[in-house]
Amino acid sequence: MKAKKILIIDDEPAICKALQISLKSEGFEVDTAFSAKEGIKKFKGFLPDVVILDLRLPDSDGIKVMESIKAIERDTIVILITAYGDTKTAVEAVKKGAYDFITKPFDLEELKITLKKALKEKALLEENHILKSLQGKSAFITKDNEILNFFSQIENMANTDCPILIEGETGTGKEVMAKMIHESSDRRTKPFIPINCSAIPANLFESELFGYEKNAFTGATERKKGLIELADGGTLFLDEVGEIPLELQAKLLRFLEEKAIRRVGGLNYIPVDVRIISATNRNLKEEIERGNFRRDLYYRLCVVNFKIPPLRERKEDILPISEHFLKVFNTQFNKNIKGFTEKAKEIFLDYSWPGNVRELRNIIERAVIIARGEYITEKELPLEMRGSIDDIVLEKYPKTDVIPLEELEKYHIKLALEKTGGNISKAAKLLGISRFALQRRIKKYFESD
Numbered sequence: 001m002k003a004k005k006i007l008i009i010d011d012e013p014a015i016c017k018a019l020q021i022s023l024k025s026e027g028f029e030v031d032t033a034f035s036a037k038e039g040i041k042k043f044k045g046f047l048p049d050v051v052i053l054d055l056r057l058p059d060s061d062g063i064k065v066m067e068s069i070k071a072i073e074r075d076t077i078v079i080l081i082t083a084y085g086d087t088k089t090a091v092e093a094v095k096k097g098a099y100d101f102i103t104k105p106f107d108l109e110e111l112k113i114t115l116k117k118a119l120k121e122k123a124l125l126e127e128n129h130i131l132k133s134l135q136g137k138s139a140f141i142t143k144d145n146e147i148l149n150f151f152s153q154i155e156n157m158a159n160t161d162c163p164i165l166i167e168g169e170t171g172t173g174k175e176v177m178a179k180m181i182h183e184s185s186d187r188r189t190k191p192f193i194p195i196n197c198s199a200i201p202a203n204l205f206e207s208e209l210f211g212y213e214k215n216a217f218t219g220a221t222e223r224k225k226g227l228i229e230l231a232d233g234g235t236l237f238l239d240e241v242g243e244i245p246l247e248l249q250a251k252l253l254r255f256l257e258e259k260a261i262r263r264v265g266g267l268n269y270i271p272v273d274v275r276i277i278s279a280t281n282r283n284l285k286e287e288i289e290r291g292n293f294r295r296d297l298y299y300r301l302c303v304v305n306f307k308i309p310p311l312r313e314r315k316e317d318i319l320p321i322s323e324h325f326l327k328v329f330n331t332q333f334n335k336n337i338k339g340f341t342e343k344a345k346e347i348f349l350d351y352s353w354p355g356n357v358r359e360l361r362n363i364i365e366r367a368v369i370i371a372r373g374e375y376i377t378e379k380e381l382p383l384e385m386r387g388s389i390d391d392i393v394l395e396k397y398p399k400t401d402v403i404p405l406e407e408l409e410k411y412h413i414k415l416a417l418e419k420t421g422g423n424i425s426k427a428a429k430l431l432g433i434s435r436f437a438l439q440r441r442i443k444k445y446f447e448s449d
């Protein structure tokens with residue numbers, strides 16, 4: 001079994017040293033830091049199972065440090081060291097998520113017992129997450145509480161006809177989530193039919209969705225079932241539903257109300273039983289206000305609604321998803337890469353992921369392909385993840401070289417997204433282009449699959 005890792009953050013070197021020696025002799029891997037800043041930096045690379053943290057540090061207080069740590073990896077066990085008489089703050093810290101606290105001067109044996117108990121509980125917790133995320137065949141890997149709660153709500157829902165609208169930025173996993181919902185419903189033995197509404201030309205939309213009769217139009221030499229009919233008994237996934245042209249929205253609404261379709265050129269209504277899951281990366285309420293999306297259709301599609309947070313807002317998912325893709329691509333490319341170096345993990349956790357999980361997947365795929373060592377290091381990661389624009393440009397191009405415009409554009413987009421915390425509308429404004437134009441470029445530069 002891999003040794004459990006412990007990080008000690010305390011400004012008293014004597015305490016750090018004593019703890020380090022004692023815990024190492026118990027078989028733990030131990031690192032130390034003497035300030036909050038150093039502690040958080042080491043945390044990102046070392047990713048310990050347990051942090052033993054002094055409540056009073058020279059540059060910050062322990063509770064703030066604990067909050068930063070938990071924002072990166074929620075399940076980290078934090079054990080606080082407090083001064084005698086500081087119980088009030090210690091209790092507050094435990095309420096905020098610390099596992100326990102010990103008071104100085106402390107008994108080493110007592111600390112070891114607390115540690116072992118905490119590690120046992122953590123192992124149970126992790127098992128639970130893995131089980132939860134693997135229930136369906138399409139694993140949606142997550143540790144995010146909001147998402148896990150939503151899954152359990154859906155699983156408990158007796159009515160598997162209930163339409164669901166999934167919102168979220170591009171690449172956040174809306175389709176994987178839809179598939180997982182289908183696979184955990186009573187409809188799982190019937191088809192799951194995804195339709196990318198933005199990829200079907202407007203003039204073909206009706207015939208693709210509703211099918212057509214022979215001779216309905218020139219070229220209709222055979223009768224053809226539409227995608228809705230093909231999904232009969234199962235689930236229809238309408239991806240990018242906000243892109244459906246207005247005139248077709250009326251037809252879709254009619255189908256949802258009557259639960260029957262009429263093929264193009266056909267006379268009869270054919271009953272079809274499907275559950276609709278739709279997804280959008282647009283704000284449909286805004287589209288309704290602009291007159292681009294029908295309000296009545298919105299309410300039909302959005303009986304249950306869930307917004308998947310972007311990856312940068314669920315940092316605890318970054319490393320588990322990375323490990324998952326590492327396994328996938330190790331198998332696919334016949335490699336045996338064992339993991340990521342601490343520096344690489346640190347870069348992953350600091351990066352803003354404008355293309356979300358799709359971008360992460362592409363980066364790991366590329367890294368697995370180019371890696372030659374046992375671990376993925378920062379060298380296998382794209383330059384733009386590794387530093388500021390100046391560093392990158394300087395590293396790649398000598399001062400006298402002309403930098404390709406595409407490259408500059410890419411870095412500026414990243415900068416704008418970073419400055420606006422990933423808010424696409426605000427970033428587009430900063431860059432002086434439309435939201436749509438920015439989205440197209442994000443797709444091009446950060447999600448190439």
Ligand SMILES: Nc1ncnc2c1ncn2[C@@H]1O[C@H](COP(=O)(O)OP(=O)(O)OP(=O)(O)O)[C@@H](O)[C@H]1O
Pocket residue numbers: 139140141142168169170171172173174175176177239279281321324357358361
């Ligand atoms: N939580 C997750 N666990 C495992 N894989 C994921 C997860 N989220 C996304 N992925 C993977 O990331 C990629 C993008 O996911 P998906 O197509 O579901 O995103 P999306 O939100 O539907 O994107 P778009 O809005 O561009 O259609 C896929 O390869 C998918 O398998």
